[in-house]
Amino acid sequence: MQTERSAKVQAPATTANLGPGFDSLGIALVLYNTVELQPASAPQVQITGQGATELPTDETNLCYRAAQRLAGEAGYTGHWHLRQENGIPLARGLGSSSAAIVAGIIAARHALDYPLDHQEALALAVEMEGHPDNVAPALFGGLTVCFEQHDGIKAAVALDAPEGLVAVLAIPDFQVNTQHARDVLPDRVPLRNAVFNTGQAAAVVAMLASGQYDGLADAMRDRLHQPYRAHLVPGMEELIQAAIEAGARGAALSGSGPTIVALAERDNSQRVQAAMLQAGSRTARNWTGMILPLDNQGVKVLT
Numbered sequence: 001m002q003t004e005r006s007a008k009v010q011a012p013a014t015t016a017n018l019g020p021g022f023d024s025l026g027i028a029l030v031l032y033n034t035v036e037l038q039p040a041s042a043p044q045v046q047i048t049g050q051g052a053t054e055l056p057t058d059e060t061n062l063c064y065r066a067a068q069r070l071a072g073e074a075g076y077t078g079h080w081h082l083r084q085e086n087g088i089p090l091a092r093g094l095g096s097s098s099a100a101i102v103a104g105i106i107a108a109r110h111a112l113d114y115p116l117d118h119q120e121a122l123a124l125a126v127e128m129e130g131h132p133d134n135v136a137p138a139l140f141g142g143l144t145v146c147f148e149q150h151d152g153i154k155a156a157v158a159l160d161a162p163e164g165l166v167a168v169l170a171i172p173d174f175q176v177n178t179q180h181a182r183d184v185l186p187d188r189v190p191l192r193n194a195v196f197n198t199g200q201a202a203a204v205v206a207m208l209a210s211g212q213y214d215g216l217a218d219a220m221r222d223r224l225h226q227p228y229r230a231h232l233v234p235g236m237e238e239l240i241q242a243a244i245e246a247g248a249r250g251a252a253l254s255g256s257g258p259t260i261v262a263l264a265e266r267d268n269s270q271r272v273q274a275a276m277l278q279a280g281s282r283t284a285r286n287w288t289g290m291i292l293p294l295d296n297q298g299v300k301v302l303t
Contacts, residue, residue: 006038007110008302011103012141012295013088014095015167015261016133018208019220019252020200024146026095026137028295029167033086033099034302037067037107040081049086050096062097062128066104069124074114091175093255098134101125106139106299118298119155126154134255141298143208161294162208165249168262168269170239170276173286176232181256185228193223204250216250216263226253233258235283239276246275266291 013031017023033049043059055061059068064082071078082104088096105124109116116124118139125135132154136144140158149155203219206212230236236253243251243262251262264272273289280287 005111007107008036009103009107009299010034010302011099011138011299014134014137016255018204020197020222022224023131023133026133026144028137028141028298030293030295031087033088033103035103035107036083037111038081040079043079044081047084051086051090063100063104066101067108070105070108074112076112092171093257093259095134098129098138101128102135102138102299110301122156123153139298141296159209161296164265165263166266166269167292168264168272169290170260170280171288172258176258178256181229185225197224213249217244220250220252235280238279242275242279243272246272248272
């Protein structure tokens with residue numbers, strides 16, 4: 001199979017887990033990586049923006065590999081010219097790798113005019129990423145809940161993003177490697193903690209879906225991953241507490257960190273951000289604030 005078509009897509013940043021929803025909950029954010037893909041006689045990769053001097057510019061590039069993964073499904077044996085403009089910071093718990101994977105798959109799908117729905121794209125993306133909590137919201141947008149089907153395939157249910165809330169981010173000047181953040185987690189946890197998180201995660205979904213935010217700060221407490229990762233993010237607990245005391249509806253470690261995310265009403269978001277950055281200033285690290293709307297569309301084909 002050959003193609004002359006090109007494609008341009010935009011994939012959003014994401015915040016995963018939302019506290020207790022480890023590897024299952026995520027929300028898409030209005031911050032994007034943009035990818036242009038066109039057939040080429042040899043691999044070409046150009047990167048601007050975040051990671052321009054860090055990411056590979058050959059066929060080992062993650063977005064390029066994702067495009068090739070879909071190409072293999074479609075029977076395309078050629079190469080790609082990939083232009084990648086990154087707005088999502090690397091290794092900060094904001095789904096930069098998931099955005100790259102999703103953008104690569106969807107751009108190749110469009111360029112090859114290959115029939116692939118979002119659930120099938122999710123399966124390919126999870127195969128590459130290893131877990132679905134970031135790739136699902138990057139694909140579907142909004143609030144996503146991931147689960148495993150009887151055949152072991154990961155699937156997702158997408159809900160509208162919670163109304164009236166924005167994501168307030170505190171992003172530190174250091175990275176946390178996702179694999180390292182997973183390696184510090186125990187293989188087994190006490191039954192009481194598993195039961196605790198089951199109820200917490202269910203409550204988070206119910207509250208975000210219904211707009212009943214009053215108990216969200218309590219619901220977003222976690223016992224499965226944040227306590228074990230706290231040493232990787234100096235000030236994590238202090239920033240979360242500062243956000244809640246400033247009026248955030250809830251706060252948590254974003255993905256595997258090190259970014260801290262708070263969900264707050266827009267008219268209170270500046271106050272929440274200031275409180276988080278003030279708490280961060282006591283950690284001897286530099287923190288940057290961002291306030292982002294929530295994205296309901298997920299990956300978008302631009303051309």
